[in-house]
Amino acid sequence: MSVDRAHQDAASTLNGIPDSALAEFAAGLRGRLIRPEDSDYDPARSIWNAMVDRRPALIVRCAHDADVAAAVDFARDQGLLLAVRGGGHGVAGHAVCDGGLVVDLSQMRGVEVDVERRTARARGGCTLGDVDRATQRHGLATALGVVSETGVAGLTLSGGMGWLRRKYGLSCDNLASATLVTADGRVRGASEEENPDLFWAIRGGGGNFGVVTSFEYRLHVVGPEVFLCFVLYPLSHAREVLRFCERYTADAPEDVAPVAVLGRVPEAEEFPPEARGELFVALLAVHPGGPAEGERVLRPLREITEPLGDVSGAMPYTEAQKALDADYPDGGRYYWKSLNVGELSDELVERLATHVTAAPSPASTIDVWFQGGAMARVGEEETAFANRTAPYLLGLEANWEEEADSDANMTWVRGVFADLHGSFSTGGLYLNFPGFLEEGDKLLREGYGGNRERLAEIKATYDPTNLFRLNANITPRP
Numbered sequence: 001m002s003v004d005r006a007h008q009d010a011a012s013t014l015n016g017i018p019d020s021a022l023a024e025f026a027a028g029l030r031g032r033l034i035r036p037e038d039s040d041y042d043p044a045r046s047i048w049n050a051m052v053d054r055r056p057a058l059i060v061r062c063a064h065d066a067d068v069a070a071a072v073d074f075a076r077d078q079g080l081l082l083a084v085r086g087g088g089h090g091v092a093g094h095a096v097c098d099g100g101l102v103v104d105l106s107q108m109r110g111v112e113v114d115v116e117r118r119t120a121r122a123r124g125g126c127t128l129g130d131v132d133r134a135t136q137r138h139g140l141a142t143a144l145g146v147v148s149e150t151g152v153a154g155l156t157l158s159g160g161m162g163w164l165r166r167k168y169g170l171s172c173d174n175l176a177s178a179t180l181v182t183a184d185g186r187v188r189g190a191s192e193e194e195n196p197d198l199f200w201a202i203r204g205g206g207g208n209f210g211v212v213t214s215f216e217y218r219l220h221v222v223g224p225e226v227f228l229c230f231v232l233y234p235l236s237h238a239r240e241v242l243r244f245c246e247r248y249t250a251d252a253p254e255d256v257a258p259v260a261v262l263g264r265v266p267e268a269e270e271f272p273p274e275a276r277g278e279l280f281v282a283l284l285a286v287h288p289g290g291p292a293e294g295e296r297v298l299r300p301l302r303e304i305t306e307p308l309g310d311v312s313g314a315m316p317y318t319e320a321q322k323a324l325d326a327d328y329p330d331g332g333r334y335y336w337k338s339l340n341v342g343e344l345s346d347e348l349v350e351r352l353a354t355h356v357t358a359a360p361s362p363a364s365t366i367d368v369w370f371q372g373g374a375m376a377r378v379g380e381e382e383t384a385f386a387n388r389t390a391p392y393l394l395g396l397e398a399n400w401e402e403e404a405d406s407d408a409n410m411t412w413v414r415g416v417f418a419d420l421h422g423s424f425s426t427g428g429l430y431l432n433f434p435g436f437l438e439e440g441d442k443l444l445r446e447g448y449g450g451n452r453e454r455l456a457e458i459k460a461t462y463d464p465t466n467l468f469r470l471n472a473n474i475t476p477r478p
Contacts, residue, residue, distance in 0.1 A: 014057050017078050025074050031063035031107065044104065045096055047085070048149075049334045051406065052093030056083065058101045065179065065187050065213045068103055072211065073185040075101040076467055083470045084211050087127050087151015091336045092434050094207070094470040095154075103211055105153070113138060118219040119176055124212050126152045131217070132318050141222035141288075141317060143168040146259070148322045149330070156215055158206050158431045158472065159385045161393070163286035163320070164222070166257040166373030172203035172385055173378055174218045180210035183463040187213075201458045204385025205448070206431060207471040208455070209462050220288075223317030227287045227294025229258075230323060231302045231310045232265060235279035235356070239349045244304045245283055245370065246344055254373040256297060258285040262356040263365035265308060266327075275308040279357060286320045327363070328399070335398045335410045337417045338433035340390035342426040344368070351423075352394075355416045359398070360408040366416070367395035386449030387428025394420060395433055410435075431472045444472055453477070 014022070026033040034044045035058060044059045057080070060071040075082040081100025088095045088106065096102055105125035111134035112121045118140060122131050129148035135141050143164040145155050152171070160171020168174060177191035178199070188210070190199040201209050233241050245258055261282040265275045283301045287294030291314035302310055328334070341348065356366045369392065376388050396416050398409035413435070431447040448455055452474070459466075460476035 021078075025070065028070055029060065029063070029067050031067045032061045034059040034061060034104075045102070046331075047088040047090075047093060047095050048328075048330050048332075049091055049093050050331050050403075051333050051335065052096065054093075054096045054098045056097055056102045057099050059104050060101065061104045061107055063107060065181065068105070068181045068211050068213055069185045069187055071101060071103045072181050072183065072467070075103075076183065076185070076465075081470070082467055084153075084207055084468070086124050086153030086212075087149070087155075089127075089147075089150045090154045090432070091334050092436050092472075097470055105211070105213070108213065111135075113140070113219075115140070119216055120219055121214050121216045122152055123214050124153050126215075128152060128155070128321060129318070132321050135219055136222075136224050136316070136318050138219075139221060139224050140219040142171070142174045142217035142219050144171055144321075146321070147324050147328055148318075149325060149328075152215060153212055154207070155432065157202055157204075157212065159204055161369060161430065161432070163257055164220070164288060165371070165375045166254040167288060168220055169374040169378060170385060171217075172383055173375065175199075175203055175215060176218050177216040178202060178212050179214045180212040182210040183465065183467040197458050198462060201384050201455055201462075203383035204451070205455050205458075205474065208459055208468055208474045210468065222288040225291045225314055226289070226317045226320050227291045227298055227312070227314050228320045228323055229283060229285045229287075229298040229301050229312045231312055232271070232275070232280040232282040232308045233305055234308055235262060235281050235353055237305050238262065238281040238353050239346060241281045241283065241304050242344050242349055242368065245301065248300055249370045249372070253297065255287055255289060256285050257373070258283055258301065258370045260284075260368040260370070261365050262352055262367075263359075264362045266363070268326075270311050271309045277362070278308055279353075280308055281353075284323070286317075288317075291315075332363075333398075333400050333403070333406060333409070335406075335413050335435060336433040337396045337413050337435045338430040339394050339396075339417065339421050339425045340387055340428040341392045341394055341420070341424045342390065344392065345424075348420070348424050351420065355412075355419070358412065360405060360412055361398060361400035363399040363401075364409065364412070365395075365397045365399070367397065369393040369395065380450065381454075384448070384451050384455055386447070386451050390426055390428055393430055395430070396420075397433075434472060437472060444474070447472060448474070 085095035456477035
């Protein structure tokens with residue numbers, strides 16, 4: 001689309017909104033109102049997943065909670081579609097919209113650490129890296145994800161799967177309180193004591209209930225030096241490797257939360273030239289204690305059979321959190337789905353190997369997340385995050401570069417999902433890996449499970465007109 005066409009589309013969207021109203025709105029912001037004619041409009045509307053190319057009419061780059069409230073009020077009163085951008089890393093691309101208003105939190109990235117209380121308050125635009133850097137100065141961390149450039153907002157609101165999930169639970173389990181702007185423009189606190197229904201809902205219910213401007217996390221002693229296991233075996237040994245990891249995880253301390261990855265060895269200097277391009281099954285895990293203890297505990301995962309490569313080692317926790325960053329560059333193309341399974345049967349492992357061999361992109365993977373531990377001890381109805389007791393989550397990741405390859409890669413994921421879901425799923429999935437939510441209500445029923453009705457009731461209380469609908473959307477209960 002040409003720049004002129006983009007301007008025309010934005011103008012048509014804003015028809016009926018007086019220039020004086022726009023001027024007054026912009027003048028009241030501490031931050032900045034960005035429009036299509038501004039020189040930084042294109043960078044401001046761009047997000048991590050290049051599959052998403054949308055042109056909002058207005059982008060409000062917020063500096064404070066008051067800016068967020070003003071933007072929510074303006075979008076609601078003017079009938080504008082509303083999107084919310086935290087880190088902009090969500091695979092479904094809901095951080096930006098066509099023709100509407102984007103509440104952009106990307107400049108709100110402060111982190112305040114209370115060492116005595118062992119808590120950290122992170123602003124809504126923070127990435128995992130922002131939080132890790134601040135907390136690791138004190139040898140502390142919270143349970144976040146596995147890619148440092150991920151935004152904490154989307155991650156936490158839909159659960160939050162990371163290296164510490166079996167030891168300390170999900171990101172949402174480590175949330176002590178939050179501040180958010182609801183659809184009526186009010187700034188509200190949410191905790192076990194304040195608006196507890198809202199607090200319950202935002203721990204797994206996604207962005208349905210407002211714009212979260214800050215998250216208060218509980219912290220734990222982690223690092224600062226840890227040991228990362230990152231070993232790659234030939235895919236022909238997938239059954240042996242996965243079976244071993246299954247037994248190992250059953251007996252190992254909950255410090256360890258492995259992820260098995262099936263894919264192709266990248267063309268990267270970390271790996272031997274003869275291994276590059278070979279099909280592999282890898283085991284990754286971070287031990288949160290000292291590196292010597294971590295090396296000892298994780299050593300069995302590195303000695304299952306002869307590896308293709310082993311890049312394990314001791315490192316700062318902040319570096320371990322970046323170990324996968326290079327695999328998910330900004331501006332790549334991504335389409336991911338997921339499903340829970342109850343066992344790693346021989347038939348399932350064979351299917352996984354067959355499917356990953358057929359992936360059209362060498363960067364695509366199928367991941368097996370070993371679950372349980374702390375995340376499974378939280379009751380199904382204690383938070384909005386459902387399906388906690390499934391022992392394994394399968395992540396189906398198509399990652400590629402060229403637009404011309406998009407259909408082939410999405411078709412691959414959809415085919416793998418249909419095959420595995422029909423034969424092996426125990427029900428439930430992870431709404432941070434939702435494709436583009438094209439299955440609609442069917443997908444949401446699985447994602448929210450038995451908590452869906454209560455979520456719909458709370459949605460009706462705080463967002464009865466469904467202003468916040470660009471997400472894994474819950475229809476307000478009538």
